[in-house]
Amino acid sequence: MTYLPGAGIFGNLGAIDKLVKGLGALKVGQQFLDQMKNAPSLVKVREVNGTDELPHQRQVDGGVEGGNPVAAGKQGKHVIGHKNNNQSKEKGEKKNTWTEGTNGVPETQEGWMNGEDVPDRNGEFGTVKEYDTGKVVGSEGETWIKVHTDRYGNIHGYPIHK
Incomplete structure (x- = not known):
């Protein structure tokens, strides 16, 4: 069982959910940056x-x-x-x-x-x-x-x- 200060003995499940979503966003963000290197430009060429x-x-x-x-x-x-x-x-x-x-x-x-x-x-x-x-x-x-x-x-x- 995880104890988070200020969240009681069961922890703050909402905070844990946000943390998991945030880590997923970082992974998606890195994939996006990797794809940018070979993406077509939006600037007039x-x-x-x-x-x-x-x-x-x-x-x-x-x-x-x-x-x-x-x-x-x-x-x-x-x-x-x-x-x-x-x-x-x-x-x-x-x-x-x-x-x-x-x-x-x-x-x-x-x-x-x-x-x-x-x-x-x-x-x-x-x-x-x-x-x-x-x-x-x-x-x-x-x-x-x-x-x-x-x-x-x-x-x-x-x-x-x-």
Whole structure:
């Protein structure tokens, strides 16, 4: 028999019921957060092809069916001539870039859908994937790409040597 202070010898069954319901809500909440990573965005996503200029921010879609939206600003850091890539260079940051004249959006979406799950910086799985495109996609001859997802399910990717 459980004794809860202020609830008598039989306990407060209403409080226990609320606790059980609350624990169930936490479990459902975690499942909801897990599903958010791959849920379609409710924000308007601009369609682009692989050679279109990217906006400085917002989300874009490269036409890969079922692909997550690509965060244009983060993707832009890896596009030659993009404002965000130029700002990274000014800060002295070296970013791997897509071949000149391309933005890598379709490859990034394909990489997220078909890539191999790899650990992130903290050794955790679920937010980073690597994918061999089988063709040169990077400005230094890279054929592999690394794709990251954020907590909202938006992705961005860049070429890597493997």
